[in-house]
Amino acid sequence: MEVKDANSALLSNYEVFQLLTDLKEQRKESGKNKHNSGQQNLNTITYETLKYISKTPCRHQSPEIVREFLTAMKSHKLTKAEKLQLLNHRPMTAVEIQLSHRNWRWLLPPLEPGWRGPGDLRGLWSRAPSSACQRPADCGQGWTPPVRLLCNP
Amino acid sequence: MFVLVEMVDTVRIPPWQFERKLNDSIAEELNKKLANKVVYNVGLCICLFDITKLEDAYVFPGDGASHTKVHFRYVVFHPFLDEILIGKIKGCSPEGVHVSLGFFDDILIPPESLQQPAKFDEAEQVWVWEYETEEGAHDLYMDTGEEIRFRVVDESFVDTSPTGPSSAEATSSSEELPKKEAPYTLVGSISEPGLGLLSWWTSS
Numbered sequence: 001m002e003v004k005d006a007n008s009a010l011l012s013n014y015e016v017f018q019l020l021t022d023l024k025e026q027r028k029e030s031g032k033n034k035h036n037s038g039q040q041n042l043n044t045i046t047y048e049t050l051k052y053i054s055k056t057p058c059r060h061q062s063p064e065i066v067r068e069f070l071t072a073m074k075s076h077k078l079t080k081a082e083k084l085q086l087l088n089h090r091p092m093t094a095v096e097i098q099l100s101h102r103n104w105r106w107l108l109p110p111l112e113p114g115w116r117g118p119g120d121l122r123g124l125w126s127r128a129p130s131s132a133c134q135r136p137a138d139c140g141q142g143w144t145p146p147v148r149l150l151c152n153p
Numbered sequence: 154m155f156v157l158v159e160m161v162d163t164v165r166i167p168p169w170q171f172e173r174k175l176n177d178s179i180a181e182e183l184n185k186k187l188a189n190k191v192v193y194n195v196g197l198c199i200c201l202f203d204i205t206k207l208e209d210a211y212v213f214p215g216d217g218a219s220h221t222k223v224h225f226r227y228v229v230f231h232p233f234l235d236e237i238l239i240g241k242i243k244g245c246s247p248e249g250v251h252v253s254l255g256f257f258d259d260i261l262i263p264p265e266s267l268q269q270p271a272k273f274d275e276a277e278q279v280w281v282w283e284y285e286t287e288e289g290a291h292d293l294y295m296d297t298g299e300e301i302r303f304r305v306v307d308e309s310f311v312d313t314s315p316t317g318p319s320s321a322e323a324t325s326s327s328e329e330l331p332k333k334e335a336p337y338t339l340v341g342s343i344s345e346p347g348l349g350l351l352s353w354w355t356s357s
Contacts, residue, residue, distance in 0.1 A: 001160060001161070001162040002160065002161045002162070003158060003159070003160050003192070003195055004159040004160060004161055004224070005158065005159040006156075006158050006194070006195050006231075007156055007158070007231075008156075008157050008158065008159045008226065009156065009157040010155075010156055010157075010233075011154075011155040011156060011157055011228060013154060013155070015155075016155045016199070016228060019200065019202065019228065020199075020200065023200060038181075038185040039181075039184070039185065041184075041185070041188045041189040041190070042184045042185070042188040042189070042200060044189055045188050045189035045197075045199055045200070045256055046188075046199070046200060048255045048256035049199055049230075049255070049256045051255055051256075052254055052255040052256055056239075081233060081236070085236065085237060088154065089237060089239075093354070093355075095346055095347040095354055096347055096354075098346075098347065099237050099302075099304070099345065099347045099348065100236075100237050
């Protein structure tokens with residue numbers, strides 16, 4: 001066996017989800033004659049992967065949504081990896097966005113005066129009331145970026 | 154998380170399967186060979202994506218089966234460096250936090266890549282992040298079953314093919330079996346804001 005190209009294309013979670021659901025349908029239709037030991041590995045991996053992917057935002061996506069998303073993101077000059085991670089994770093907070101995007105500032109509107117950005121969360125926490133500060137999330141204000149993330153449920 | 158890998162292989166179809174469509178037989182053989190297996194330096198193979206080219210099938214003397222050279226593309230799990238993934242904590246040990254994705258289990262977050270300062274609670278066998286605010290330190294436990302967001306910082310492939318007879322003689326004298334090594338492991342890190350248990354960063 002020879003590997004011609006170990007990285008010929010990146011697949012989004014949605015594409016893999018589609019592929020595995022189609023495969024499952026096909027195998028169900030072809031009847032129960034495939035339940036021999038050779039197919040056990042395929043069954044295991046497709047079941048586990050489908051279980052994992054179904055919990056991610058991709059189950060609400062469709063080809064039209066993905067196309068709309070890519071056309072909307074054209075103006076932002078993102079790398080392939082950044083667009084893929086946005087599509088797969090659908091970040092809702094500034095903290096999540098800055099994890100996968102180097103130039104996250106271009107994605108967000110002008111910051112409020114006095115707030116230095118998600119990289120400096122301690123400055124944000126010190127302004128909040130201290131009574132319920134059990135976790136980092138309690139101390140911050142739930143700031144959601146108005147980036148229109150098209151993959152809405 | 155998933156990549157498409159182009160591969161070439163020769164598939165053997167035994168004579169009793171000649172009545173089936175060639176494409177179906179080949180797809181089944183390829184899935185039987187590669188699904189849920191790790192290919193060295195490539196990743197964990199999931200399932201066949203498509204067959205791009207089928208060359209002529211040959212029958213060799215002495216073997217009634219047909220051999221076909223197939224060019225195909227396979228869906229492989231191979232996260233790129235610095236990718237963010239979400240998994241479940243499988244358990245904690247002094248080596249670090251073990252994370253699982255359901256279909257892939259060998260992910261380790263070593264102690265130095267945890268949110269600092271972190272300590273290992275021996276009594277409960279969990280890692281704890283000592284999160285400090287003005288009022289004092291809160292202990293945030295990394296319990297089993299919790300969802301965790303981490304960044305992939307390293308991967309390692311180990312060739313687990315069986316060794317030849319000369320080295321087998323030397324090792325057979327020892328009593329215990331050689332340790333089973335995972336062929337593909339990922340090393341993660343959660344030492345950045347936004348990484349770690351999902352419950353730490355979601356505001357109610």
